[in-house]
Amino acid sequence: MPTPEAIIFDLDGVIIETDEYHYRSWQRLADEEGIPFDRAANDDLRGLTRRASLLKLLKGRVISEDQMQAWMERKNAYYLDYMGRFTPADLQPGVGEFLRAAKAKGLKIGLASASQNARPILHLLQINDLFDAVGDAFSVPNPKPASDLFIWVAGRLNVNPARVIVVEDSEAGIEAALRAGMLTIGLGSGERLAKAHLVYARLSAACLEEALNHLTRVQSS
Numbered sequence: 001m002p003t004p005e006a007i008i009f010d011l012d013g014v015i016i017e018t019d020e021y022h023y024r025s026w027q028r029l030a031d032e033e034g035i036p037f038d039r040a041a042n043d044d045l046r047g048l049t050r051r052a053s054l055l056k057l058l059k060g061r062v063i064s065e066d067q068m069q070a071w072m073e074r075k076n077a078y079y080l081d082y083m084g085r086f087t088p089a090d091l092q093p094g095v096g097e098f099l100r101a102a103k104a105k106g107l108k109i110g111l112a113s114a115s116q117n118a119r120p121i122l123h124l125l126q127i128n129d130l131f132d133a134v135g136d137a138f139s140v141p142n143p144k145p146a147s148d149l150f151i152w153v154a155g156r157l158n159v160n161p162a163r164v165i166v167v168e169d170s171e172a173g174i175e176a177a178l179r180a181g182m183l184t185i186g187l188g189s190g191e192r193l194a195k196a197h198l199v200y201a202r203l204s205a206a207c208l209e210e211a212l213n214h215l216t217r218v219q220s221s
Helices: 019-033 039-043 050-058 065-083 095-104 118-125 148-157 171-179 208-220
Strands: 006-009 108-112 133-135 164-168 183-187 198-200
Touching: 006 148, 019 039, 019 050, 019 065, 050 065, 065 118, 095 108, 095 208, 108 148, 118 133, 133 148, 148 164, 148 171, 164 171, 171 183, 183 208, 198 208
Parallel strands: 006 108, 006 164, 108 133, 164 183, 183 198
Antiparallel strands: none
């Protein structure tokens, strides 16, 4: 029976809960520009790139490319201010234990994030040494829900995509992983992540051995 050889994790909402800081940064920009924005609108940005997020925030409003760049840089500056305060204490519950259990099991570990700040965040969290490959917003041109980033990371891990498990908290991420032919663990609402092969409320509720057994059966069926 074929068994998984690698796990690829998303960053935001999986390794660290950055949604609140992204929300505050987008909210500040929106307030400054007189654009209606709230937490419900922020939920729609989950898993999207900075540009795709700004386009959603604009809701059809047209601005120049120079303005687009300036607004994205301003939002990122607000976020970087929050990010500079990250420490290992900001790791989501259960993440460190799950990563180390996966390492002990001999699984390769990758990161596939739409964030341009993925590498410095891993460094601030002091877990960069646990990852065998890191894919971020600079790695491929097509973001999730395209499968490109997951395929790219699997290539760096030298693992067949069919032997990869993806841990995601967004619909776009689950869709991208499925398009890549990978097994999926969704974190969050079972209704929102209904397409995932396995769903947990949070990573701290996941049992690696149980997940591997379940996903191995899915893979062989």
